[in-house]
Amino acid sequence: MTPAARTQAAIELLDQIILAARDGGASADVLIQRGFAARRYAGSKDRRAIRALVYDAIRLCGERPESGRAALLALAAGDPALASTFDDSPYGPPPMVVGEPVADTGIAPAWLIAALALSGIDTDQAAALLDRAPLDLRVNTLKADVAQVRAALPEALPIDGIGAALRLPPDTPVEKTQPYRDGWIEVQDAGSQIVTLAAGAQPGMRVVDLCAGGGGKTLALAAAMANRGDLLATDSDRPRLSRLLPRAERAGVSTVETRLLDPGREAEPLADWAGAADVVLIDAPCSGTGTWRRNPEARWRLTPARLAKLVETQARLLDVGAALVRPGGTLVHIVCSLLDAEGAGQVEAFLARHPCWAAAPLALPLGTPHGSGMRLTPLSHSTDGFFVAKLVRA
Structure with a gap:
């Protein structure tokens, strides 16, 4: 041409x-x-x-x-x-x-730049949201360790402080490599790996990934649980959820169960888990302002009305998830957004609705305290943008 x-x-x-x-x-x-x-x-x-x-x-x-x-x-x-x-x-x-x-x-539509500024994202932070994203891997500790993967992929470099995370040059055809085919690695942004650690998943726990999508965080939870315990992955998107079980098989995960939910009626198929989960992780549908490095056209899709609908959905899912948590258990709220309406503000509203819940401190490898949780940004942490909060039931 x-x-x-x-x-x-x-x-x-x-x-x-x-x-x-x-x-x-x-x-x-x-x-x-x-x-x-x-x-x-x-x-x-x-x-x-x-x-x-x-x-x-x-x-x-x-x-x-x-x-x-x-x-x-x-x-x-x-x-x-x-x-x-x-x-x-x-x-x-x-x-x-x-x-x-x-x-x-x-950088973005004017109304969105203003909303980011009100959420503590200045011009430099906002501009970095459009940088090119790196290619990050999570080592699947059910099948391999970091040393084995690095021996097979010498170009993969460790990411400081994140034990199972490696970084490859952009555009590396990772899916054609033997470690990928053998289930040793998963493509997953370092920030996504970090916020999943907030769940504190351990072997033998009962864990729900309420908005599992294609299962990236589900598989990370399974590895943290050493493939022992009960892990339920749910979503309302049938095509995305259908991709999880083949991925789980490649990763050697045998403990995950999937359930398709009906949007707006998520609680009904989960009645058997009411008050029984040690951890419920909610990677909620969001504006995706933290993922513009990968999907820069997403900022053209978002409108104030669309944002308001997402905030409403997140609040409903938090209430659904809270009903599944046992006394003393944990609810983790994650959004790949840097807007307070979806992050810190959403958590404040939840705590106001649920006085028997409290925000717990987080000890993560990277992140900056923000509201009742922590925030990751491309400029400060070289990850996608995330907000995560850990909420504990009395």
Whole structure:
């Protein structure tokens, strides 16, 4: 493909991503994969170049652009080589026109920047949310130790203070490696590993992962429990939950049970666990402001109304989870968000509703105290952004 054809392909993909962000459609990664499937003539270098253009444009534009062309024009304003590809050549984009729409640049929509600032996230912290994310691994201690994995993957470097965490260069094809195929490792951000430690899971415990999704934290809990005890993983998303058991089999986990929940009626299928869990971990659905390094278009999806709905869902799930915890047991609230409405503020509201509960101090390898919990950020801790709190029933 010519450079101009790559630019036009990026514009077309951005058009799809912008519409999906507006209408709640597929993620950028999914749309890019579909786009490449429809462009089989694009070689590996073409695909890398197009993907880079798309994500550079997404990261550059704080507000959702009017079009893919407007986004690429904003990127071209600082890149003469890219600007030269608007040349009306075959398969390339038409020339630039004076006065045509050009996307605004910035970190995020103005209302979201204001909300982050009110939550203690300054401009430098917010800008770091758009840096490129590293590739982190969790060593599955049910099958291997860190030394074994490092011997098989010498390029994997330890992350200070996090015993089972390793970091690889970005774009390493980790799923093609023997340690991955053998279940020695899982791809999991170091921050996700750290907040899971807040559960304090131990062998023989009864543990519920209430919003398990594809099971990343479930498998980390199983390893902490040495594959002994009762581990229940639930979610309302059937496709995501269906991926957990094959992953568990590869990881050598035999103690996990899965249950599909009905949104808004989560308590009914969990009646047999009422007041019986030592730990309930809730990695709640959230705005994902802490994951913009991986999903930068997520900031185009979020609206104040969407945020309010997420906060309402989180509060309901906390109440559902609390009913499952035995006296003296633990409820862990996790969000990959840096907005206080979903983190510190959510915990304050829970404690006001449940006077027999209290926030417990956390001793984690990394993190900064924030409200009744702890916060991780890309700038301060080189992880995704998280808030975690540990709540204990009297």
